Amino acid sequence: MQELITRLTENAGITPEQAVKAVETIKDFVKEKFPMMAGAVDNLFGSADS
Template sequence: MQELIDQLKEKAGINDEQAVKAIEAVKDFVKSKLPPMIAGNVDAWFTGMASQPKKTDAAEDFLD
């Protein structure tokens, strides 16, 4: 998750707190568009992102 925060800070020119709030807003938006039985997976996905080691190979995108 830190990698996403760092990219938001760099590309959008925002601070840590703003980046975290932006991620939360996107996560909540995505969850609101999914059926309830699938929406819980969004939390698991973001939690999984936070626990994964930072990848050094840009070709190994977290969406793969």
């Protein structure tokens, strides 16, 4: 997930903390709307420490 955080900070001009929050929000949204994909979403995005 670190690559995504880096891209967000560079392309969107936001801080790493804001990028992590944005990705976490998107993860939660997708998991809420598509609960059957929760495991796949967790695997895809990993954690902020990855």
